Structures are given as C-alpha cells and as structure tokens.
Amino acid sequence: MLVKQIVRRAFDATLLVESQILEISSVRGMSLAQQRGMLERFDAHGFVILRCLDLSDSYRDLLDLGRYFGNPAPHPRADDQGIVGINAFRYTAGFLGSTPAEHLMHTDGAFRDAPEKIITLQCVTPAATGGMTLLASAQAAYDHVARVFPGKVEVLSRADALTVTRTSQSSTQAVFTRCGEWRGIKFRMRDGAAEVTPHTDAQEAFEELCRFFQASENRLQFRLEAGDILIADNTAVVHGRTSFPPHEPRNMRRLNFDATGPACARLVFGFLPSVSSEAGPEAWLDR
Structure with missing residues (x-):
C-alpha cells in the first residue's frame, strides 16, 4: 500500500491565509472530514485556523x-484548566500578553527546557485597530541564515546558543534543535520583557535571524475574528502580535498542548531545511 508522503512547506507574506482557514460549527461538532482537513492544513505549513461559527460555549x-x-501545558498565569487570558485587562510584570504593546516574534515556552509543541490562540474579542497576529516560517528563516552565512548556520544549533530568562524562569538551549535531518526552533527576541543572550559565536547569526523575522515580506499578518482558533506547531512557526490601543477590549485565550493526543501520531513537527548547512549558498539539498 502506498503511504502518502507529507512535505511541510515554508511560507512568507504571499501565502493566502484563507487557504489555512477551516470553517466549522464547533470543535466538539467536527466531522471526520473536518478533522482530516484540520490536520492536513497543520501539516502543510505548520498552522491552521478553525473558524468556529457556534460561539455558545x-x-x-x-x-x-x-x-x-x-x-x-503549564503556564504561570493559567487558570485551573490551563487557559491563559491574553488581554490588557490587568498588567502582570514580565508578561507582554498582559499589555497592549507589540509582542515581537517568538516561540512559546522559550524560558523552559521542554517547551510545548502545539500552541492555540482563540479570539474572544478582536481589536478594531491593531492587535494583528503575525506568523513566520522557521524553515524559511533557517534557509535564509544558511545562505547569508554559508557553513555557519549550525552555530545556532549548539546547546548553549541562546539563553532566555524571565523572572524566575531561565533556559539555555539551541535555537535550532536537530533530530536527524529535521529541525525545530526555540526562539525569543529582545522584547523588553525577557533577557535574551546569544552565545558570542552565535551573535551574528542570531541578529540576522531577528532581522529576518521583523521584515514584513517574511511574515503573515492577519486579524483573528471572534470564534477563530489558531493552532500552530511551536517547533516550526514563530508568532507575534502588533500593538493595539489600550482602550481596545481585545481578548484572547491561549491553551497550549504537549502533543500526546491521538491525532499527534500522524502530525508533522518541525521542518526540513532546503539549504545545506555545510556548504555554500548554492548548495541546495536534494529533496
């Protein structure tokens, strides 16, 4: 029997967000076909948006x-169900999610040695102005750095490449983890809420990575509407948020998962680089 090969694709600002949206009545009422559609979109680019029409619960x-x-997944501000309110209703020191400020590109759990693999963000009330969701591809970023620094991108895979500290939480790990040919990302920028320190040898490559993620042509920007749920691979997709006026009632719910559920056995996590890490900028991997 032939087994369908799943190839995760990098993306940039030209990707049509609509292609990643799956309209459903509710999560609890998803059909088998809708479940397959959710997982297929997740595998294709590392994220899917569920557009839920039933907002009753x-x-x-x-x-x-x-x-x-x-x-x-655990979080210091989570309720007893693991859900974290992402809003500016009450400020908590060290957490940009409790402010209307811009949240620079990052992966969740960068302060932990074992970050969660799946992130979700549910829109309860969108902001009328600002508060746009940002997504970027870790594969596209890796390939870019590999081209800019031929043979040197692997400095970001050293075990002490980046130290991220917030209040009592701190982790020193690789930016790009390795599992055979596959890679995963763990990343945070200097955003004022965290102390981010790259290893001296990784400094130049890290700064180039930050420039890549800040460039508008490399990332998607869109507004989550009430009822939308963003689901993303925390090892392959970097996310952020634009600022919004303090008076806006923007309200989101975050709930991340450890990827031990039954659907995860058939999901793709991480990415395959398209550019060799060991040769010059023209050395594309034979895919």
Missing part, C-alpha cells in the same frame, strides 16, 4: 482540542 470548545492534542 467557546471556552469549552477550546478545551475540546485536548481530545486531539493531549494535555494542557
């Missing part, structure tokens, strides 16, 4: 994703 709907993706 959106809190429970978000929790129901655990049936597919496993256990909630």
